[in-house]
Amino acid sequence: MRTCQMLYPRDTVVRRAVSMDGMWKFRTDQRQEGLEKGWTKGLPGPDLIPVPASFQDLYTDKDMREFTGDVWYETDVFVPGEWEGKEVAVRFGCATHRAKVYVNGKEAVSHEGGFLPFLAVVTDTVQYNAYNKVVVLVNNELNVTSIPCGETKVLSNGKKMSSPYFDFFNYSGLQRPVRLIAYPKEHIEDLSLVYGFEGEDAVVHYTVETTGEHLVTVDVFDALSEKVASCTGKEGELRIPHVHKWGIRDGYLYRFVIRIMDGDTLIDEYYDEIGIRTVEIKGTDILLNGEKVYLKGFGKHEDSDIVGRGFHMGVMKRDFECMKWINANCFRTSHYPYSEEIYQMADREGMLVIDEVAAVGLFKSLMNFMEASTGKKTAFFREDTIPQLLEEHLQCVEDMICRDKNHACVIAWSLLNEPETTDEAAVPYFEKVFAKAWEADPQKRPRTFAMIMNSLPHNCKCYQFSDFLSLNRYYGWYLMGGYEITDAEAAFRKELDAWEAKKLDRPVVFTEYGADTNPAEHKLPSVMWSQEYQLEYLEMCHRVFDSYPFVAGELVWNFADFQTTEGILRMNGNKKGIFTRQRQPKQAAYYYRERWGGKSR
Numbered sequence: 314m315r316t317c318q319m320l321y322p323r324d325t326v327v328r329r330a331v332s333m334d335g336m337w338k339f340r341t342d343q344r345q346e347g348l349e350k351g352w353t354k355g356l357p358g359p360d361l362i363p364v365p366a367s368f369q370d371l372y373t374d375k376d377m378r379e380f381t382g383d384v385w386y387e388t389d390v391f392v393p394g395e396w397e398g399k400e401v402a403v404r405f406g407c408a409t410h411r412a413k414v415y416v417n418g419k420e421a422v423s424h425e426g427g428f429l430p431f432l433a434v435v436t437d438t439v440q441y442n443a444y445n446k447v448v449v450l451v452n453n454e455l456n457v458t459s460i461p462c463g464e465t466k467v468l469s470n471g472k473k474m475s476s477p478y479f480d481f482f483n484y485s486g487l488q489r490p491v492r493l494i495a496y497p498k499e500h501i502e503d504l505s506l507v508y509g510f511e512g513e514d515a516v517v518h519y520t521v522e523t524t525g526e527h528l529v530t531v532d533v534f535d536a537l538s539e540k541v542a543s544c545t546g547k548e549g550e551l552r553i554p555h556v557h558k559w560g561i562r563d564g565y566l567y568r569f570v571i572r573i574m575d576g577d578t579l580i581d582e583y584y585d586e587i588g589i590r591t592v593e594i595k596g597t598d599i600l601l602n603g604e605k606v607y608l609k610g611f612g613k614h615e616d617s618d619i620v621g622r623g624f625h626m627g628v629m630k631r632d633f634e635c636m637k638w639i640n641a642n643c644f645r646t647s648h649y650p651y652s653e654e655i656y657q658m659a660d661r662e663g664m665l666v667i668d669e670v671a672a673v674g675l676f677k678s679l680m681n682f683m684e685a686s687t688g689k690k691t692a693f694f695r696e697d698t699i700p701q702l703l704e705e706h707l708q709c710v711e712d713m714i715c716r717d718k719n720h721a722c723v724i725a726w727s728l729l730n731e732p733e734t735t736d737e738a739a740v741p742y743f744e745k746v747f748a749k750a751w752e753a754d755p756q757k758r759p760r761t762f763a764m765i766m767n768s769l770p771h772n773c774k775c776y777q778f779s780d781f782l783s784l785n786r787y788y789g790w791y792l793m794g795g796y797e798i799t800d801a802e803a804a805f806r807k808e809l810d811a812w813e814a815k816k817l818d819r820p821v822v823f824t825e826y827g828a829d830t831n832p833a834e835h836k837l838p839s840v841m842w843s844q845e846y847q848l849e850y851l852e853m854c855h856r857v858f859d860s861y862p863f864v865a866g867e868l869v870w871n872f873a874d875f876q877t878t879e880g881i882l883r884m885n886g887n888k889k890g891i892f893t894r895q896r897q898p899k900q901a902a903y904y905y906r907e908r909w910g911g912k913s914r
């Protein structure tokens with residue numbers, strides 16, 4: 314278990330969190346000579362780049378944008394003398410896709426996986442009241458034993474290139490905030506919460522994990538800072554009278570303050586802002602606080618100009634403003650867990666989130682979104698690399714749930730995106746992944762995975778694992794696009810009829826449907842890629858959704874245009890956005906604003 318690294322860094326009476334964001338030294342390592350040449354002690358060369366950011370789009374040189382292999386980062390950080398006696402660590406929001414951290418020349422930690430936080434504990438390595446050198450070796454190569462999956466090619470000139478099995482650019486580097494943190498030796502490691510309602514009150518069952526045996530206290534404060542409940546012990550029940558439930562566009566948060574006490578002496582203190590709500594599936598309905606909700610929103614990406622996948626507060630703010638304007642209530646963190654600040658914002662804004670782990674590309678193909686439509690199979694789950702991939706996948710599921718389980722906004726876990734499911738060999742793999750999520754989540758939230766076009770009622774071996782079905786469907790785009798759209802609609806209905814015939818008694822959510830659209834293209838009558846066709850396509854999909862009562866949500870692909878690998882199917886990226894990459898509305902955005910503003914299914 315790597316629990317304690319998941320607590321979001323906060324300042325309290327006995328904890329410190331200091332931002333290390335800023336300009337860091339940077340260097341690519343084309344010849345992989347850094348280790349030999351002693352770069353762990355400091356980098357040669359004067360180049361500086363911002364952290365957090367993806368490094369790819371900052372330069373004007375194509376070799377930099379496409380760089381695949383090892384890159385190095387370096388900064389100096391001052392560790393205050395008054396921290397001596399505490400645990401001290403550097404906490405990375407993420408390092409994509411893997412990293413080794415060196416502090417004052419000594420390896421502090423090695424971490425695999427590019428979208429979740431980790432700590433380099435440096436209590437005994439740092440010099441107090443002095444600057445310390447932090448060097449990070451990041452590697453962004455794709456392979457089939459870590460998630461997401463892909464390949465690394467070597468070109469005839471010896472340069473490496475990323476070939477993802479997925480449709481987004483392989484942005485990488487230190488893409489999220491980095492902080493120097495200090496916390497007590499005996500400390501709080503984890504907090505778990507489960508909610509129930511009794512009349513007007515909430516009953517909150519809590520569990521606190523600590524590294525020692527001193528007394529734990531928990532106090533709950535409302536938004537006006539009035540204490541509304543308290544309890545002692547590592548496990549217990551808190552009753553919050555007249556609870557203000559967290560809901561859509563009603564992001565009411567309570568402050569939970571947890572302390573470890575030795576008599577009157579405070580040993581540790583941590584707090585979190587918590588929304589209280591329940592989520593469950595009942596028949597074909599998704600219930601929030603016992604009431605039916607219809608999900609309206611997007612599959613998104615962390616993606617924007619210049620900083621790539623780097624966390625940018627301005628982009629986050631704009632995205633939420635656009636989502637509120639268009640009357641969305643939900644988004645999926647396709648195709649990886651996002652930066653923690655985004656979930657905090659969703660909690661505050663009352664926006665629902667389907668939280669997705671980075672298990673994308675579990676289908677051996679560089680164009681799976683196309684090839685799956687043709688019925689192609691690749692026997693992905695029969696490869697001998699699967700046990701190692703599974704191990705990594707399970708770790709990421711555990712870490713994601715540990716990190717995000719207390720966010721009110723998170724209503725479900727998406728455990729894979731578009732894996733191959735038509736082969737029996739997938740079944741034992743899915744079984745383990747779904748069991749892991751159940752075991753890791755104290756709230757037992759619904760679990761799902763996004764199903765590719767060829768995972769159909771008659772051949773999909775894995776849909777039964779999902780508490781609600783998530784369908785990614787492109788009838789009228791990849792299949793029967795343009796003037797054939799009437800046939801596309803008929804085929805779409807035929808598939809849904811077949812799901813209906815199975816009497817699954819579970820909700821179906823469309824987690825993807827969309828059409829590439831050039832914002833500069835208008836054409837009457839429509840052609841594919843024009844704004845007019847995007848609208849016709851969306852209207853067709855919605856006619857279909859509205860005919861089936863078990864459809865519990867529509868998350869259009871995508872919120873905004875985003876960068877992908879270059880190719881003949883992508884015009885400088887994927888253009889299925891309802892907004893442009895600069896977050897300006899395409900014509901379809903006005904249509905959604907109306908549909909979602911009025912819709913209450």
Ligand code: EVA
Binds near residue numbers: 682730870887
């Ligand atoms: C698409 N289709 O073709 C999208 C991809 C996405 O960007 C998919 O899940 O099925 C994928 O990543 O536009």
